[in-house]
Amino acid sequence: MTTEPVQYIIWNPEGKTPPRVRFDDPARARAEAERLAGAHLGQAFYICQLVSVTQTGPVTTRELVQPEPPAQPAAGATYRIADLECDTYADVFVPLGEVLTGQKLVDAFLEVDPECARTLADLADGLVDSVLRHHEVTRIGAFRLRRLEQS
Numbered sequence: 823m824t825t826e827p828v829q830y831i832i833w834n835p836e837g838k839t840p841p842r843v844r845f846d847d848p849a850r851a852r853a854e855a856e857r858l859a860g861a862h863l864g865q866a867f868y869i870c871q872l873v874s875v876t877q878t879g880p881v882t883t884r885e886l887v888q889p890e891p892p893a894q895p896a897a898g899a900t901y902r903i904a905d906l907e908c909d910t911y912a913d914v915f916v917p918l919g920e921v922l923t924g925q926k927l928v929d930a931f932l933e934v935d936p937e938c939a940r941t942l943a944d945l946a947d948g949l950v951d952s953v954l955r956h957h958e959v960t961r962i963g964a965f966r967l968r969r970l971e972q973s
Contacts, residue, residue, distance in 0.1 A: 828886050832858065833868045844872070900970045903927045903942070903949070907964040910935045924950050927967070941965075 830851035831841040845851035848869065855867040876883040898918040904911035912930040916922045924946030931939040942965055949967040952960040959968040 829872045904966045905938045908938050
């Protein structure tokens with residue numbers, strides 16, 4: 823299997839020509855889709871991630887694989903875990919050389935709201951995995967986790 827960098831195209835179902843411009847960066851594709859939507863009121867512009875390409879002579883298919891970002895250790899960072907239903911939160915500082923874990927989230931939340939911490943215990947590892955993998959705010963159930971700062 824040959825892999826190539828993932829690319830994005832913008833597709834307009836009302837368009838008269840197939841999309842030709844490809845974007846390596848999803849943020850640039852989004853900006854272009856928003857620009858096009860502003861120029862063509864009432865039309866939809868879809869950002870499509872290309873996942874494979876099939877060609878003839880002989881027929882071959884190449885997968886276009888987006889590399890999984892490596893899990894970044896949460897060393898030297900502060901994270902905020904919030905329970906949106908109870909309107910409570912706890913900040914967790916992860917010193918340099920340590921890694922954020924679900925148990926650290928639960929321990930921090932136990933001091934603030936022991937009742938909610940029991941619910942968090944079932945979700946904490948999923949929150950941590952999602953934030954480390956995608957580097958963004960994650961919400962699972964009533965809980966939200968985000969990185970506040972990195973030192």
